Structures are given as structure tokens and as C-alpha cells.
Amino acid sequence: MSAPAVPHKADPVSDIAAQALWIRRRSFQMVYEAQQGHPGGDFSATDVLATLYFGVMRFDPKNPTDPTRDRFVMSKGHCTGAFYSVLARAGYFSEADLSTYMKPLSKLNGHPNRNYLPGVETNTGPLGHGLPVATGIAIAGQMDGADFRTFVLTGDGELQEGSNWESALTAAHRKLENLTLIVDRNRLQQGARTEETASLDPLDDKWRAFGWHVEVIDGHDHAQLLEVLSASPKGRGKPLCVIANTFKGKGISFMHDNVAWHHGVPTKEQYEQAMRELV
Amino acid sequence: MSAAAPSRAGLFDCRDSFAATIEALAEADSRIVTVVSDSVGSSKLGGFKKKFPERMVNVGIAEQTLVAVGAGLANGGKVPFVSAASCFITGRALEQVKADIAYSNVNVKLIGQSSGVAYGELGPTHHSIEDLAWLRLFNNLKLIVPADPWQTAEAIKAAAAYDGPVFVRVSRMVVPALDRPEGATFEIGKAETLLEGSDATIIANGTMVHRAVAAAKTLAAEGISVRVVNMATVNPLDEAVIAAATETGAIVTVEEHSVRGGLGGAVAEVVISTSPVPMRILGFPGFVPTGSADWLFDNFGLNETGIADAVRQTIARKK
Numbered sequence: 001m002s003a004p005a006v007p008h009k010a011d012p013v014s015d016i017a018a019q020a021l022w023i024r025r026r027s028f029q030m031v032y033e034a035q036q037g038h039p040g041g042d043f044s045a046t047d048v049l050a051t052l053y054f055g056v057m058r059f060d061p062k063n064p065t066d067p068t069r070d071r072f073v074m075s076k077g078h079c080t081g082a083f084y085s086v087l088a089r090a091g092y093f094s095e096a097d098l099s100t101y102m103k104p105l106s107k108l109n110g111h112p113n114r115n116y117l118p119g120v121e122t123n124t125g126p127l128g129h130g131l132p133v134a135t136g137i138a139i140a141g142q143m144d145g146a147d148f149r150t151f152v153l154t155g156d157g158e159l160q161e162g163s164n165w166e167s168a169l170t171a172a173h174r175k176l177e178n179l180t181l182i183v184d185r186n187r188l189q190q191g192a193r194t195e196e197t198a199s200l201d202p203l204d205d206k207w208r209a210f211g212w213h214v215e216v217i218d219g220h221d222h223a224q225l226l227e228v229l230s231a232s233p234k235g236r237g238k239p240l241c242v243i244a245n246t247f248k249g250k251g252i253s254f255m256h257d258n259v260a261w262h263h264g265v266p267t268k269e270q271y272e273q274a275m276r277e278l279v
Numbered sequence: 280m281s282a283a284a285p286s287r288a289g290l291f292d293c294r295d296s297f298a299a300t301i302e303a304l305a306e307a308d309s310r311i312v313t314v315v316s317d318s319v320g321s322s323k324l325g326g327f328k329k330k331f332p333e334r335m336v337n338v339g340i341a342e343q344t345l346v347a348v349g350a351g352l353a354n355g356g357k358v359p360f361v362s363a364a365s366c367f368i369t370g371r372a373l374e375q376v377k378a379d380i381a382y383s384n385v386n387v388k389l390i391g392q393s394s395g396v397a398y399g400e401l402g403p404t405h406h407s408i409e410d411l412a413w414l415r416l417f418n419n420l421k422l423i424v425p426a427d428p429w430q431t432a433e434a435i436k437a438a439a440a441y442d443g444p445v446f447v448r449v450s451r452m453v454v455p456a457l458d459r460p461e462g463a464t465f466e467i468g469k470a471e472t473l474l475e476g477s478d479a480t481i482i483a484n485g486t487m488v489h490r491a492v493a494a495a496k497t498l499a500a501e502g503i504s505v506r507v508v509n510m511a512t513v514n515p516l517d518e519a520v521i522a523a524a525t526e527t528g529a530i531v532t533v534e535e536h537s538v539r540g541g542l543g544g545a546v547a548e549v550v551i552s553t554s555p556v557p558m559r560i561l562g563f564p565g566f567v568p569t570g571s572a573d574w575l576f577d578n579f580g581l582n583e584t585g586i587a588d589a590v591r592q593t594i595a596r597k598k
Contacts, residue, residue: 067356115384121354123383126374132344133379136314136351136359139336143312144355163375166341170348173339 012055016222019089020050024251025278026089027081030101032271036110037102040248040261042082044186044219045153048244049086051225052151061091064118071137073121073152075130076184077111078263084108084117092119128161130154131181135167138179138239149233153182157189160198165210171239172211179239180229181212184219186248190262207241219244252277290453294392296428297449298323300435301360305331311439312336312352314361316345322362322392342367346375349387358386358439364398365391365407365448373413380444381417388438389446394424395486395535396563397451399572408563412540414446415514421445421467422514424534424542426488427457430511433465441467450535452486452572457509470517476506479590480523482546483533484510487561487581491533494586505590516545524554529593531559533586535576538562557596559589 023046031037053059057070074083081101088095093107100106107116111125122133134152141148154164171179185203187194194200204214213236217224228242248262249255252274255264266274305311305327312334313327319337328335336352338344342363349361361368368391369376380387391410398405414422423438423445425431431449438445445467457473465471473488474495483491488509495505506527508519523530530550532543543560550558563579576582580589 071354113382122350122385123378126378128343129347129375129378132347132375133351133354135344136336136348137354138351139348140352140355140357143333143357146355163343163347166338166344167347170338170341170344174336 013222013226016050016054016226019054020047020222021278022089023050023082023085025275026085026098028266028271028274028278030081030085030098032266033099034102035265037081037265038078038263039081040188040255040258040264041076041079041155041184041186043250043252043255044246044248045076045079045184046082046250047220047222047246048153048182048184048225049082051222051229053086053090055226056229057151058148059090061119064092068146068148070148071121071134071150073124073130073134073137073150074112075124075127075152076155076158077124080108080110080112083112087117087119090119093117127155127158128163131164132167134179135171135176138171138176139174141178142174142176149178149180151180151182153184155189156183156185156187156200156203157194157197159183159200159203168207168210168212175237176239177233177236180233180242181239182242182244184246185243186246188248188257188259188262192259204243211238212241213238214241214243216243216245219246220250289455291428291456292451292453293425293428293431293449294323294451296431297390297435298326300432302327302330304436304439305334308358308439310356310358312357312359314338314345314349314352314359316340316342316363316367318363318392321364322390324362342371343375346372346389347379349389350375350379350383350385353385353387358388360388360390362390362392364405365394365410366405369407369410369413376414376420377417381420384419385444386442387444389444391446391448393451394448395450395452396567396572396575399570399575402569403566406567408535408537410448411513411534411536411542412544415540415545418514419444420514421512422448423467423512424448424484425511426485426509427454429456429459430465434511437465437467448485450486454486455489457489457492465511468512468515468517470519471509471511472506472519473509474505474507476504477527478504479529479531479594480506480508480527481531481533481586481590482508482510482520482523482542484513484542486535487533490581490583491586493583494590497583497587498590503590503594510542510546513542513545516549520546520549521553524550524556528597529557531561531586531589531593533561533581535581536562538564557593559593561586561589
């Protein structure tokens, strides 16, 4: 029941699209087999991840601690279905390892551990940790005049954690143009819509007020993602916040924008239907 | 790289020793940086800031970011010394210490300044008598509580040389330099026996060590032979604890910390599992009233008299 191989395409946008399809199929297979996971958020984040790893970031999976690598911090650490799938697809470890997801002694924890898996920069899981750590990485790069970039993906509900706003101040104060935050703005958190829980809007204005450059885009549009994320940060003089408008469960009809799929797991029939839709 | 000059006759503020050592280390190793949360002065890092302004990161009053930025800097190849008041760098940022530093197992040095009841008059919000109990749960985080200026300098050097997470707890309460044999060395995880003895052992660290030595000398005059062990490293704990239990048969621990879960707790965990002997844990019972540090030490028996009394009572419980 493995995902089909995807041929590499010359056109970057269609290549990213093909990789994203593979990640959705493979991550949903992981969740189905483990009967655990966070597939709704996996699917809202998939297109951002595919664009970063197959169109934007500079890295060598055979040398995962290369000091010149671009860094990616997965702050929404619960979405390991998508994150592990993209890391395996990018060559950090074997795709066969994905079948151990959440099994006893697996290196593929429910939340990522850098000491188990190459390609993981910091251990996440509790929310609001990624941006502060990514800020420190970007400061190190700035101190050294290094040209690596640091990307961090947060959920949107996660922005209710105050630690993010501490770091927002520091990143802007230090003019960390080498730092890019991507907010997976799927508008749903575990229990309800963000705007019914602790409102975030106007989210773009908040980041601008904190001194960041803000881009609001369709987080499922690979061309838009590629354009905004691959633009050179040099001379911007500000950290970049990309608000990626997304949908939880994007790609599968019965999961689309449905809060029940935050950590819902599929039945056999649902899994089979999803595989029929993900083509 | 010797310890700094005494702040008053024969007594030293170990923060001076920390500051002198970190400046000397930074001269020799460009990877060393400091991270503070508006805590330059209280960490005595004014000199470092002047010498290496580009190598100090001040995140403002934001302890979660303080600790996390340390983790990020380590990812970028730096050796960060993250320094702030012990009560805040631990309690306010505990989950960052857990997830970003300890569980991620990164090369970050956390410096808890003005620990214990150094801020006695400011009250329990500013006391840091819970820090060791909180941090001792993170099994791979080395915990060092140096007792005097020399040991503070050595602990900072050892922390810099060790590749992994370390917490060093620094006081601002002045202490004398301890008497040591020529050529004494410091190693993380190794206790230091300052006085030999056979009737009981006092295991102390930090500001309590010189008081323990004084108590042991008082007891020696009464014919009671007391070993004094300076247990500067609380994690990992030296097996000197087992020798103390089997060879002297009674243990009193003394620390500028709560009696719950600190050095005494660590020692008790080992003693109960190896060779149970009468024990007494001296420290603070919990939230304590406002008062100067010295008043608090005297009021809670954390002085020469109180320690000596505890030793006599514990020896009396030996079968």
C-alpha cells in the first residue's frame, strides 16, 4: 500500500505539485497505519513544505549539519506526517522508515527529535518554541555574515503563545532579514476556529506593527509560494512573515476545513476514498 | 584566568569570577557569545559587553526567547552562555529549558545568577530555591553549584569545554575562598572532600560549604569526626554519596534551596537505594518570609550552629 513514485519534472512548479501529492498520500498512509497523527494540519502545511524542500532551500541530505545549509524549523511539531514525509522524500532517511511512524522505539516520534533524525534542527512539540529558536539561528548567521536562510513554520493557533511575540520583537529589533516565518493560516485550532477562540485578525497588521515585512498569499498555490519564499532577502532589512492562507485537510473532500480532522484518523473506507481523491 | 579580587576583605562575589572567566574564555574562543534578558549588570557582564559588543545578544525582558535564542545560537555553531536571574531563567523559561535545551541536547550553558535567597528582601517571587528541583528532572542537563570564586571559574571553564547542556548556579552572596590542597582540580560530576571524618558526613554546595566546614571544625573540638563533601555537581551526582553512607553512617545535607527536591533529595535518592543511613536535609521549608539572606540563613538553621546541631541529632539516630 505504498505511495506511487513520482517522476522528477523540469518545471519547478509542477515538480512541487507532484511532490506535494506524494507527501499527502504518504503522510495519510502513515496516519492510517499508525491510527494516530494530525492529518488536518499535515495537509494544510504540505504545499509550504513541498515548496521549501523542492524549490527554495539549499541543503544536502548527505551532510545534514553542513554549517552553510538553510535551516527549517517545524514549529508545528505535531504535523510529523507531512514533515517526516518531506524529509524522507528529500533524502534525509529512507522512505521505508516512514512505516515505523509512532511504533515502539521508532525514530519517528509523534513529535520530531533532532537526536534521532537528520534534518530536524530542534525538538518541537510544545507550541511557540520554533520561532524563538529560529530567531537564535538567524542571529548566529547574522553575526557571522553567513548567507544561509532560516525558515520556520508555525500554526496559526500557535500564535496565541506569547513566546512568539517576544521573539517577534527581537527579530525585528535585530533586523533579521535572513529569517522567514510562514504561518499556516488554516484558521482552525484543535477545538474550534481561531477567531472563535482567541482572535488573531488582523494578523498581517499585527506582524507589520511588530516591524516585520508581511506577505499574504494562498498557501496552496505553489507558484505564489515559490515566488515569495525564494525571493532574495538581501537588503529588506526586516524579517519576513508569510501568512499562508490554507485549509485544514486540503485535498480531501471530507476533511476540508473540518475541525474534526485536527487529530482525526481515517477508517479503511475513508482512507481508500482519500487515496482515490489524491491523484 | 584567576578569580577576581575580593569584594570585601577575604570575601568574594562569585559573579565577579564568572565575569572574569567568561571574558578570558571569549578572548580565546570566538564561538563564545552571551545572551541576556536586560540582565547585563546583574550578571556582571558589563566588561564582556564593552569588549565584545557584537557577541552579546540582549533579547529584553523575555526569558522564553532568552533560552530559545541560546538553543538557536548553538545550532548556528556558537557556544552561548545564557545568563539571567536564576528564578526567571528556570521558572519562567522552564519548558524552553526542557524542550529546546535539555531534550534537544544542545551545547548551551545556562547561568542562573543571584540564586537561592540572594534577593532575600524582595520575597519569594525573586527567591530561587526551587531551581535545582525543577532542573534535576532533566537527566542530561549538568547542574553545577560552585562554592567559591576558584570553583566558579573552574565550573565555567569546564562548562565551556563540555559539549552539551550545562546549568551553573551562581550566587551573589559573598563567600570566602575555601582551603584546598595545592593542585586541586575541578571536574563535572566529581565531589570534593574538604575534611575527612568518620562519624558523619556533611554534604553541601554553594554558599553553604564554608558554613559546613565551620560546623565540622566546631564538632571536631567536641571529639566528633565529621567529613565535609563539597558536592558542587548535583547532576550527575558523585558516588562519594555512597562512601559517605557506608563509611560514616550518617549524612546531613545543606543547601541554599528548598528541602524538596534539591541536593538533599538527590542524595536521599541514592542513599535509600544503596545503603540507608540516618539523614537530615537542611534547607528552606518552602516559601519563606522576607528578610536579608543572612537573616534567612540564621532563621532556618543554615549556619554553623544549625548545621552542627543537625549533625549531632543525626548521629544520635545511628543504631
